[in-house]
Structure formats: structure tokens, C-alpha cells
Amino acid sequence: MKGKTWDKALLERWLTDSQKVAPGSTMVYFQDDPKKRAALIDYLQSLK
Numbered sequence: 576m577k578g579k580t581w582d583k584a585l586l587e588r589w590l591t592d593s594q595k596v597a598p599g600s601t602m603v604y605f606q607d608d609p610k611k612r613a614a615l616i617d618y619l620q621s622l623k
Contacts, residue, residue, distance in 0.1 A: 586616045
């Protein structure tokens with residue numbers, strides 16, 4: 576996803592429905608649980 580900034584909002588959309596954010600992407604992942612999604616986003620942002 577060239578040109579995108581992986582902020583919390585984009586990560587939230589990606590983890591909710593990766594195909595909606597990047598149709599045809601080979602990385603398909605869905606996390607329906609909002610608490611697990613938030614924890615994953617917090618973890619990913621800690622890696623900066």
C-alpha cells in the first residue's frame with residue numbers, strides 16, 4: 576500500500592477488512608473482536 580501512513584485509523588480499517596482497504600491483497604486478515612484489534616494496534620505501534 577504505497578503512499579499510505581499506517582496510523583491507528585488505517586490499521587483499524589485493515590484489521591477489520593483487509594480486502595476493503597487493499598482489494599486483491601494476498602495478506603488477508605480479519606479480527607472481529609474490537610479489544611483484540613486494539614491490543615494488536617497498540618502492539619504494532621509500539622514497534623516504531
